[in-house]
Amino acid sequence: MQENRMNQSSTGLLRMTDDDRPFSKDLEDLFSTLTVSLMPLSAHRVRFTKVDYTFLSEDAIRNLGSLKFSQSNRMPNPKDPSRIITTTTTTTFSMSKDMGRDERDSAGVKIASERRINGGLYHNTFTGKAGIDWLMENSTTIDWREAIEVAGLFVQHNLIEQVLRDQELSSLFSDSKLFQSSKGALYRLTPRGKALISSNSLSRSASQNKGEVASQHYSTKDSNTHRLDKILTEPTLRLLFRENLQEMHCEENLSFYLEVDEFIRSCKAATRDLQQSSDTASSDKAKELLALSYGIYNAYLAPGSPRELNIHHQLRRSLASRMTKASAEDNTITDVLHEVTSLFEDAQSAVFKLMTSDSVPKFLQNPKYGYQVANAGLHY
Structure with missing residues (x-):
């Protein structure tokens, strides 16, 4: 067989x-x-x-x-x-x-300015459960028992202190722990904890200010967007870039971008010709381009297409809706071409962003192309 x-x-x-x-x-x-x-x-x-x-x-x-x-x-x-x-x-x-x-920009545990519990008034507190939830969500702890141990260390080192004990939890568990992970237990920052947070905040602010000053020394030419523009306009770099994409099994991104780039230019020229003259030659050219758009759609954008791109589902749905409708319906061929061109431009923009964020860095960091990248002034 x-x-x-x-x-x-x-x-x-x-x-x-x-x-x-x-x-x-x-x-x-x-x-x-x-x-x-x-x-x-x-x-x-x-x-x-x-x-x-x-x-x-x-x-x-x-x-x-x-x-x-x-x-x-x-x-x-x-x-x-x-x-x-x-x-x-x-x-x-x-x-x-x-x-x-999956780094998170978290401001920390939500602290209530005031809480009234059983006739008592407590200022600037958070619950034990909120503390454990924050540790589980924003740190590398993988078990709630480990999170309780970490929170207990905060108490032990005088970073936080308990202001209201959960008596019901204490009666259920005779072994007293430094930290109670329930809603009924309240905690607040100690003066030492506040001082530590203030010190870290000042350090972060200083670092951010240094970063902002340093960034002023770099122009937009150092962005990956500029680098990709240069790669696309220089044939030798574009050829090497395509070779690298082939190795990463995503050459279809570049092929689609270039084909759509040519298609969009032709469509805009044909639309101008149709607006100036509705002769047979201009109309036939527009119909050819519309047929070409279906070829591009079926090759890259239709569900299950041989070189299917991964674009946002809403854009894919809009493309499918447009491409499966009758060519003209109540619209002129100029209107249809304009609508198709606009959707293709959105898809092209999405692919361009994907290449700038993922493919360009990998290409520039590949030692195989180090000499050409350095000569072109594209290195980081």
């Missing part, structure tokens, strides 16, 4: 719903690929406890920078059952280290 092989590759970004939640299928693929990349799982020590079958967060963050998920399907050739067709799909997930780390 003979076997034919087909391969296709794509670069995947998590698609988001209207309420900014990731698509379940994309999230599951990303999770399963990450898990496989971390195998075999081993034992790690978390403070005083050894936990089996675990992985380090730094390993996960590093692996999230470049994950590849391959899936092969074998099926009989419908035209010739004696032949087997094997289709291998490789999806590359890529994100920056900061995105993989």
Whole structure:
């Protein structure tokens, strides 16, 4: 039995719903690929406890920078059952280290200026539960018991103090802990804790001011947007950039960008010609461009297309709605071309941003192209 092989590759970004939640299928693929990349799982020590079958967060963050998920399907050739067709799909997930780390800009635990409880008035306090929730959400603690131990250290080192004890919790658990993780326990910052926060805030402000001053020494020419513009306009750099994209399995981004760039220029010229003259030649040119738009859409933007791009679902929906409608309907061909061109420009802009944030840094940091990058003045 003979076997034919087909391969296709794509670069995947998590698609988001209207309420900014990731698509379940994309999230599951990303999770399963990450898990496989971390195998075999081993034992790690978390403070005083050894936990089996675990992985380090730094390993996960590093692996999230470049994950590849391959899936092969074998099926009989419908035209010739004696032949087997094997289709291998490789999806590359890529994100920056900061995105993989999911760093949060958190101001800290929400502190109430006043609380009235059982006739008592308490100022500038937070609950034990709020403190534990914040630690679980914004630190590397992986278990609520560990978070309680950390909060207990804050009490032990006189950074926070308890102002109201949860008596009900105390009666249930005879072993007294330094920190109670309930809503009924209230805590506040100590003078030492406030001084430490003030000191750190001043340090951060000084660092930010230094960063703002330093940034003034760099012009917009140092941005990745400028770098990509230069790469796209210089044939040699563009060729090397395409080669690098091929290695990262996302060449379709550049191909789409360049094809749409040419298409948009032709559309604008054809629209001007139609506005000035409605002769047969101008009308035929517009119809050719409209037909070309369907070719681009079916190659890059339609669901399941051979070189499908990962664009925002709302933009994809708008494109599908426009492209599946009758060509003219109640509109003139000029109006249709204008609408299609506008949607293509939005898709092109999304792909450009993706290349500036992900592909350009990887290209510039690839030692294989170090000489050409340095000569072009594109290095960081």
